[in-house]
Amino acid sequence: MLLKTDIVLAIVGLALAFGSRPAAIAQDNRAKTLETGVFHGKVHQTSGRATIYQEADGKLVLRLTNFKTSNGPDVHVILIAAKDADDDANFLKSNTKRVELGKLKGNEGDQNYEVPANTDLNKFQTVSIYCERFNANFGAAPLEKF
Amino acid sequence: MSSLIYWLRRKKWILAGIGAPALVAAWWAFRPEKLWVNVKVNEPAPFDSSAAPLYTGLLIGKAHPTSGRASIYQAPDGKRELRLTDFITSNGPDVHVLLAQGDDENLRQEFVKGELKGLELGLLRANQGDQNYDLPDSADLSRYDAVVIYCERFHAVFGVAKLDKF
Numbered sequence: 001m002l003l004k005t006d007i008v009l010a011i012v013g014l015a016l017a018f019g020s021r022p023a024a025i026a027q028d029n030r031a032k033t034l035e036t037g038v039f040h041g042k043v044h045q046t047s048g049r050a051t052i053y054q055e056a057d058g059k060l061v062l063r064l065t066n067f068k069t070s071n072g073p074d075v076h077v078i079l080i081a082a083k084d085a086d087d088d089a090n091f092l093k094s095n096t097k098r099v100e101l102g103k104l105k106g107n108e109g110d111q112n113y114e115v116p117a118n119t120d121l122n123k124f125q126t127v128s129i130y131c132e133r134f135n136a137n138f139g140a141a142p143l144e145k146f
Numbered sequence: 147m148s149s150l151i152y153w154l155r156r157k158k159w160i161l162a163g164i165g166a167p168a169l170v171a172a173w174w175a176f177r178p179e180k181l182w183v184n185v186k187v188n189e190p191a192p193f194d195s196s197a198a199p200l201y202t203g204l205l206i207g208k209a210h211p212t213s214g215r216a217s218i219y220q221a222p223d224g225k226r227e228l229r230l231t232d233f234i235t236s237n238g239p240d241v242h243v244l245l246a247q248g249d250d251e252n253l254r255q256e257f258v259k260g261e262l263k264g265l266e267l268g269l270l271r272a273n274q275g276d277q278n279y280d281l282p283d284s285a286d287l288s289r290y291d292a293v294v295i296y297c298e299r300f301h302a303v304f305g306v307a308k309l310d311k312f
Binding site for chain 2: 031049051055056061063065066107108112144145
């Protein structure tokens with residue numbers, strides 16, 4: 001009986017010791033700036049900055065700042081496996097590999113997008129604001145090491 | 147053909163039956179109202195971004211191969227400084243770091259005719275490595291929006307970085 005309570009206490013103790021650890025790390029709120037670049041796009045007037053951060057827990061976040069583009073139907077934020085992209089480029093036609101980050105939250109203003117954990121940033125070097133309906137690149141930001 | 151038009155004219159509801167869905171489909175595809183409707187967001191950074199620079203840009207080599215990043219940071223007390231990172235240029239005599247106007251024609255060339263108009267930040271400390279330079283309090287970064295690595299002796303533009311808001 002005594003042994004049983006000891007084991008339970010030991011498990012609870014271990015759980016407290018290790019369980020509280022990730023919380024402590026999460027509180028350290030600093031993020032590393034990995035890459036940054038500015039948007040260009042004349043046809044659909046896209047401007048602003050795209051920056052990829054690595055949070056303390058390793059998660060990658062894309063943040064758009066001073067951002068502005070034209071509104072449109074079914075516009076997404078994607079990463080493409082290219083050094084840069086032309087205005088109105090069609091990535092379906094050019095068979096450019098992409099990583100979907102989500103639907104564009106707003107055509108103006110600061111916004112954050114989670115980048116999938118296994119994304120190879122050496123390969124996916126450009127952020128594109130991409131209209132899926134017409135397969136047209138509204139604007140692109142080639143990323144450079146910060 | 148004319149009988150078909152005549153028939154269609156009599157049965158206008160067929161035209162409406164074809165036209166209405168076509169209009170709806172066109173609206174759905176192009177969403178023309180979005181030309182006037184803006185969606186504004188203002189998400190905060192999901193982390194402490196107080197250490198972010200005000201401006202940043204990449205150095206591009208002119209008269210000599212130059213590369214790296216130039217960023218302008220502001221300390222909590224308001225003091226601003228230029229920081230060069232991953233910096234590399236060629237060594238030379240009397241090489242200075244300047245702030246200049248990005249649209250200055252002189253910066254498009256490798257050598258400046260006459261004097262380069264700019265704000266002196268100091269003698270280049272090293273031709274390789276991370277380094278910081280204090281900015282004068284009066285420096286107007288909306289006017290002086292380029293960092294220049296400049297050899298005063300030969301009026302040679304080693305490299306230029308156009309600064310953009312971070």
